Amino acid sequence: MKIKNICCIGAGYVGGPTMAVIAKQCPNIKVTVVDINEARIAAWNDENLDNLPVFEPGLDAIVAEARGRNLFFSTEVDKAIDEAEMIFISVNTPTKTYGKGKGMAADLKYIELCARQIARVSKQDKIIVEKSTLPVRTASAIKDILDNTGNDVAFQILSNPEFLAEGTAVEDLLSPDRVLIGGDTNPEGLKAIEALADVYANWVPQDRILRTNVWSSELSKLTANAFLAQRVSSINAMSEICEKTGADVNEVSKAIGMDSRIGAKFLKSSVGFGGSCFQKDILNLVYIAKSYGLNEVADYWEQVILMNEHQKQRFSDNIVSTLYNTVSGKKIAFLGWAFKKDTNDTRESAAIKIADNLLNEQAEITVFDPKVVEERIYADLEYLNTRSNEENRNLLKVENDPYKTCENAHAIAILTEWDEFKTYDWKQIFNKMQKPAFVFDGRGLLDKETLEDIGFVYYKIGTGQ
Ligand code: NAD
Numbered sequence: 001m002k003i004k005n006i007c008c009i010g011a012g013y014v015g016g017p018t019m020a021v022i023a024k025q026c027p028n029i030k031v032t033v034v035d036i037n038e039a040r041i042a043a044w045n046d047e048n049l050d051n052l053p054v055f056e057p058g059l060d061a062i063v064a065e066a067r068g069r070n071l072f073f074s075t076e077v078d079k080a081i082d083e084a085e086m087i088f089i090s091v092n093t094p095t096k097t098y099g100k101g102k103g104m105a106a107d108l109k110y111i112e113l114c115a116r117q118i119a120r121v122s123k124q125d126k127i128i129v130e131k132s133t134l135p136v137r138t139a140s141a142i143k144d145i146l147d148n149t150g151n152d153v154a155f156q157i158l159s160n161p162e163f164l165a166e167g168t169a170v171e172d173l174l175s176p177d178r179v180l181i182g183g184d185t186n187p188e189g190l191k192a193i194e195a196l197a198d199v200y201a202n203w204v205p206q207d208r209i210l211r212t213n214v215w216s217s218e219l220s221k222l223t224a225n226a227f228l229a230q231r232v233s234s235i236n237a238m239s240e241i242c243e244k245t246g247a248d249v250n251e252v253s254k255a256i257g258m259d260s261r262i263g264a265k266f267l268k269s270s271v272g273f274g275g276s277c278f279q280k281d282i283l284n285l286v287y288i289a290k291s292y293g294l295n296e297v298a299d300y301w302e303q304v305i306l307m308n309e310h311q312k313q314r315f316s317d318n319i320v321s322t323l324y325n326t327v328s329g330k331k332i333a334f335l336g337w338a339f340k341k342d343t344n345d346t347r348e349s350a351a352i353k354i355a356d357n358l359l360n361e362q363a364e365i366t367v368f369d370p371k372v373v374e375e376r377i378y379a380d381l382e383y384l385n386t387r388s389n390e391e392n393r394n395l396l397k398v399e400n401d402p403y404k405t406c407e408n409a410h411a412i413a414i415l416t417e418w419d420e421f422k423t424y425d426w427k428q429i430f431n432k433m434q435k436p437a438f439v440f441d442g443r444g445l446l447d448k449e450t451l452e453d454i455g456f457v458y459y460k461i462g463t464g465q
Pocket residue numbers: 009010011012013014015034035036037040077090091092093110113114131132133134162163164165166276277
């Protein structure tokens with residue numbers, strides 16, 4: 001079966017870039033990305049490519065090439081479902097904030113709504129692709145809904161988790177390490193798997209397209225994120241030992257990373273991992289383990305999150321204790337708010353927690369991030385509900401000039417590893433700060449010797465003083 005018409009429900013950080021790349025690589029397939037969020041769809045359709053709702057290096061060029069040719073963004077969900085042979089579900093699956101599993105389980109209400117809508121609208125057989133990250137065995141729930149509320153059409157459910165990382169989404173999508181497709185092992189299932197594999201085969205080598213059963217595919221996604229996050233928590237745990245012993249975490253990372261069994265990637269110590277996936281997916285895994293009574297397994301993975309919380313807490317504690325045990329009324333400049341460089345995404349960013357901790361200590365914070373807009377920053381703080389929005393706005397200001405951000409500051413906290421921070425005139429920044437001028441480098445971004453030569457008191461995560 002050759003797919004000619006694809007619909008993707010959810011025009012977010014995954015749906016948008018993923019479909020843009022499919023459309024670019026498969027000019028013969030019509031790809032329609034739909035969303036109920038009208039503002040988001042309008043932004044995807046904006047003439048000015050700077051206004052796309054997702055910032056990813058290289059994405060604007062791809063959208064410019066494919067949009068209007070075979071890539072469409074629309075709010076007409078029913079119409080797109082009706083026309084498509086293959087439907088990707090790429091809606092959000094956040095951690096539940098209510099009821100059973102609150103704070104741990106994945107909230108599948110958006111997934112279920114999609115399934116019900118697909119069932120209601122579909123008049124021909126369709127292949128449904130789980131692109132969202134889902135708990136293992138979700139496919140059977142989706143199938144139940146489709147089969148019991150549909151119009152007697154046949155559905156095949158595939159799991160095709162997305163492994164892109166934000167900031168490198170285009171690169172990751174154009175040359176993925178692997179594409180994972182899980183499906184039923186009966187003839188119809190295998191046919192559906194091949195239909196999706198054929199789409200990817202337009203640009204992905206066959207030996208990178210991995211076929212598995214549905215449950216393996218669903219669980220592999222949670223496992224991959226758990227392993228990646230575990231590496232960050234592991235190196236962050238070592239960073240604290242390094243600081244006590246005079247070892248340098250960057251040297252330790254290099255030394256262990258040269259062991260080919262360990263590998264060099266994902267060993268960068270930081271102020272803590274963020275992003276919409278790691279915490280959510282591990283909590284989900286912990287919940288699944290607990291629901292099967294596997295308490296040791298649950299505790300093992302939960303520790304990855306606890307270590308990450310500790311890393312954020314000890315970073316802000318260190319700022320307070322270094323600034324003579326009080327930051328009340330002191331100006332702390334934040335460089336970076338995004339959860340990593342090259343993205344405007346701030347979900348679960350360490351900066352949010354660090355800001356909240358310091359605001360509790362009555363610090364006055366100014367923030368500069370090259371891509372994150374002011375309203376996002378206030379919304380992130382508001383979401384925590386720690387204090388009134390008015391108080392947040394009084395105590396925290398957002399600047400669009402990094403030099404102004406640091407003017408008169410007692411300390412600078414580097415919270416995102418944006419490359420441009422390395423190119424700043426640090427001497428000029430030093431001259432306009434309060435003295436002693438502190439830099440707390442939560443990303444190990446700057447050169448210790450250079451900063452100390454200028455006169456800064458420089459703290460680098462994972463480096464003995
Ligand atoms: P997102 O919040 O950016 O986008 C989801 C979109 O789905 C939103 O625009 C929302 O309006 C829309 N939506 C929700 N319900 C809908 C409905 N019933 N009909 C139409 N539209 C609807 O989320 P995201 O970051 O793109 O993540 C989507 C999924 O992909 C999640 O399961 C996530 O875990 C997974 N994932 C994310 C990443 C990542 O880097 N962000 C990477 C891999 C996998």
